[in-house]
Amino acid sequence: MTTNFVPVRVADLTKTYGTFHALKGVSLDIRAGEFVSILGPSGSGKTTMLQIIGGFARPSSGRVWFGDADVTLLPPQKRDIGVVFQNYALFPHLSVAENIAFPLRARKMLNAEIMARVDKALATVELSGYGARPIAKLSGGQRQRVALARAIVFEPRLILMDEPLSALDKNLRETMQMELRSLHAKLGATIVYVTHDQREALTMSDRVAVMNAGRIVQIDSPRALYASPADDFVAGFVGESTLVPVARAGVDTVRLGDAVLRSARALPSGDQLLIALQAEALLPCEPDEAAADSNYLSGTVRDVVFQGESLKAEVALPGGAEIGFRIPSHHYNTATLPRPGETVRLKLHVQDTEIVPRSAAT
Structure with a gap:
């Protein structure tokens, strides 16, 4: 050719x-x-x-x-x-x-x-x-x-x-x-x-x-x-993200309920900020884990759905927001994942902590 x-x-x-x-x-x-x-x-x-x-x-x-x-x-x-x-x-x-x-x-x-x-x-x-x-x-x-x-x-x-x-x-x-x-x-x-x-x-x-x-x-x-969506529309359309409103807490930190979450990037301008929580970036962890490179959220498992190669879990945060996380459906995860009604602690690497502005269209 x-x-x-x-x-x-x-x-x-x-x-x-x-x-x-x-x-x-x-x-x-x-x-x-x-x-x-x-x-x-x-x-x-x-x-x-x-x-x-x-x-x-x-x-x-x-x-x-x-x-x-x-x-x-x-x-x-x-x-x-x-x-x-x-x-x-x-x-x-x-x-x-x-x-x-x-x-x-x-x-x-x-x-x-x-x-x-x-x-x-x-x-x-x-x-x-x-x-x-x-x-x-x-x-x-x-x-x-x-x-x-x-x-x-x-x-x-x-x-x-x-x-x-x-x-x-x-x-x-x-x-x-x-x-x-x-x-x-x-x-x-x-x-x-x-x-x-x-x-x-x-x-x-x-x-x-x-x-x-x-x-x-x-x-x-x-x-x-x-990895770096420009706004909430891109974050919601590309990948599998839940968009949750957050409050600015510092140059690179936001507050979601009682949790303070740090991003690897400076926050965008504007007063209306959201965190794009990607389902595959959230991982269940031990209650006492405290790694310096991760943020942590806790909530109540609402439902767990088997979807073939993966398990999709819905979690209610204390403030009322509902988020989802997805993990491979191998035996270890199936056996250890908290059941509906139980508490789960989730970690999110700071590099995966994406804060986006609310777009004019929304």
Whole structure:
């Protein structure tokens, strides 16, 4: 595959439908060869932004650049992009090879080159030998790979993906996430990927742009996004956190009921602060444990739920807040975890003690 992948820049994009603002002054820079996911709930504007980048919709205002070229007004067929849609949009009356060859025939390439490129694309997505098969004879994962092969066969400058894994079952979706990650490493492609699934975005992306109500709230690497959310919306949407109001007690400390909790970072500005208590960061501990690098909370176990590989426990704190923690469901944890009605003491490392401001949207 070629390496003519381009950086993408969108500047101050606004999109209105009557009085509804789907995008509100969105700006984003994507490096050449970068995998960026646009993550957000339904109605956040993520698909609208992808449509504008691809030329399927025009912004009410703002610009789109591919490299140094302003492509804001170019139609999709002149942008040299590959697109993988949510429903794959394959032609059921054509074979696998004919589906993949379609964009090449539209570009009037010679038949020998078409065959060579189709074979190469099939090998890239690990479907060599499937060219003659009808689409109806393929599994969901195989159809998804055919859609990927068709998107990359003409060596586009940019690949756009709109929730391409949402129709797959959980196990296949997770398998395809790793395959897409490997495919990106193999191609070095610039990829913009839309999803509402935070685990999917964290698994595959170089960076993740979190959207809410038509704006990008935060863009960061998966690890930084998870560890240092910008506000309560990001903290609640990425990971499994309970957000509890706290009072400022110092430069890096807050008060939650009778407990004073220290963060490894200076507290954000503002009077309305919350602690984002990640379920997997809270660990049950002995009543007398007192490590200098940890904070401690105590509460009453309300419920314990077996969820296969993990146990999820709900805990009521003395002030009335309810939080949850999650631990592996091996025999030791199952045998020693306090039962509903019993008291549990939880520890939280200071590096995992995230204090966030309440966002304007909430």
